Amino acid sequence: MEADARAIAAERVAALAPRFPDLGLPEFDRTLPAMARAIEQEVRRRWLTLAAVCEATLDRGGWHRLEPRLQAVLLVGATQLLFFDEEPDHAVVDSAVGWASRRIRRGAGGLANAVLRKIADARVERLAPGDAKAADFEASRRLVPRRDGSAITLAIDVFAEEPIERLAAQTSHGRELLLHWTNAHGYAAARSFAAHGLVTPPTIVGGEAEELAGEMFTPHRQPGFAVFCGEPSSLAEILAARPSLRVQDPASAIPVASTASLRPDRILDLCAGRGTKTRQLAALHPDATIFAVEPAPARRADLEAMAATRPNIKVIDHADLPSLAGLIDLAVLDVPCSNTAVLPRRPEAKYRFSRRRLEGLIETQRSIAAAAAPLLAESAAVLYATCSLEPAENERQSSFIASQLGMRSVVRRLVTPQGRPGGPPAEYADGGFHDLLQR
Numbered sequence: 099m100e101a102d103a104r105a106i107a108a109e110r111v112a113a114l115a116p117r118f119p120d121l122g123l124p125e126f127d128r129t130l131p132a133m134a135r136a137i138e139q140e141v142r143r144r145w146l147t148l149a150a151v152c153e154a155t156l157d158r159g160g161w162h163r164l165e166p167r168l169q170a171v172l173l174v175g176a177t178q179l180l181f182f183d184e185e186p187d188h189a190v191v192d193s194a195v196g197w198a199s200r201r202i203r204r205g206a207g208g209l210a211n212a213v214l215r216k217i218a219d220a221r222v223e224r225l226a227p228g229d230a231k232a233a234d235f236e237a238s239r240r241l242v243p244r245r246d247g248s249a250i251t252l253a254i255d256v257f258a259e260e261p262i263e264r265l266a267a268q269t270s271h272g273r274e275l276l277l278h279w280t281n282a283h284g285y286a287a288a289r290s291f292a293a294h295g296l297v298t299p300p301t302i303v304g305g306e307a308e309e310l311a312g313e314m315f316t317p318h319r320q321p322g323f324a325v326f327c328g329e330p331s332s333l334a335e336i337l338a339a340r341p342s343l344r345v346q347d348p349a350s351a352i353p354v355a356s357t358a359s360l361r362p363d364r365i366l367d368l369c370a371g372r373g374t375k376t377r378q379l380a381a382l383h384p385d386a387t388i389f390a391v392e393p394a395p396a397r398r399a400d401l402e403a404m405a406a407t408r409p410n411i412k413v414i415d416h417a418d419l420p421s422l423a424g425l426i427d428l429a430v431l432d433v434p435c436s437n438t439a440v441l442p443r444r445p446e447a448k449y450r451f452s453r454r455r456l457e458g459l460i461e462t463q464r465s466i467a468a469a470a471a472p473l474l475a476e477s478a479a480v481l482y483a484t485c486s487l488e489p490a491e492n493e494r495q496s497s498f499i500a501s502q503l504g505m506r507s508v509v510r511r512l513v514t515p516q517g518r519p520g521g522p523p524a525e526y527a528d529g530g531f532h533d534l535l536q537r
Contacts, residue, residue, distance in 0.1 A: 107137035115166035119449035247520015300523035305343035353532035362427035439529030496533035
């Protein structure tokens, strides 16, 4: 069964390899073995780290000259050797060699065998969580940091001497993203954001305190939230039995909470997604009618299912927006963004960040604000929100939108991500930005 799981993971990663760095969101398949899903997820999270380790073992270098399927089987094998402690080395190597020989060619099996055995032999020791060297991993070119706060010491210099390039490979973040963070926030903050990106995010649930009681929940440091620590299969049942609960990170809840002093009659959630913030708006403003828009079919289906039990939420089509001209008291613009404040939950965004993509997102954000403008009542407010750390999407963008709408900033806040590898789940939180604008 484990051999089958490794082969399945290799096939799935082989489909991703030609697309890197545009990995896209993972396709969740309940029929997959849990081990195959775990391997694929770890490869996605640590793609650049794994590629650097593999390249260091190639006799003639040239990771990028390897065909994608060969890259894939090496990534899958290296993932298990570095991050899955209970997997026997011989089983990992034998599975990779067999898959490469069957699915690529016989010579590919020999290369896979050589590379993976070198990686296995290069491991010197595992530094425990809390070890000072593990925490200061970027001080060494031989340390591979892990999500639990531990680190693997290698016998060879794997990572680059230049600090930004080394940090990029050790934490598997795009170099352009780290340079952008360093320029915008300073190197110390960039290093902190990159370390945060290694963490496996917990499932956090928000709601009333009495609903968050029980052995399946651990209180979060943010009041009104708790970490779910039960079996994933039981979460849907719990949410159905306790309708006030919602899966939501505290940082995601802060923007809507900033509208508590408003008394809107009609609210427009123009980028509603699956409706997490829509639900929060409905609870915070029970006397308001909330119009929610979501064009993506899968997300809209979830939005409609949620709205079916909440009479003050109406899911509408984008084509219906003109009928709301001049009627909206509060427009919520939770716009598409670079996702750089939520990278543990969206690891694929670590690789695709670029100035060109950022400029495209900025134009999209401005077009969304422009679409909302004719719908606003005379005394309306606008809540602009992102899950980004980038000033161009945040402070500079909200200032531009405020100037276009003739509004001023009332409540503006950037929340930086919290939580480090090995830290308690109750201290984890995403980052984000919001600005409440009013005339």
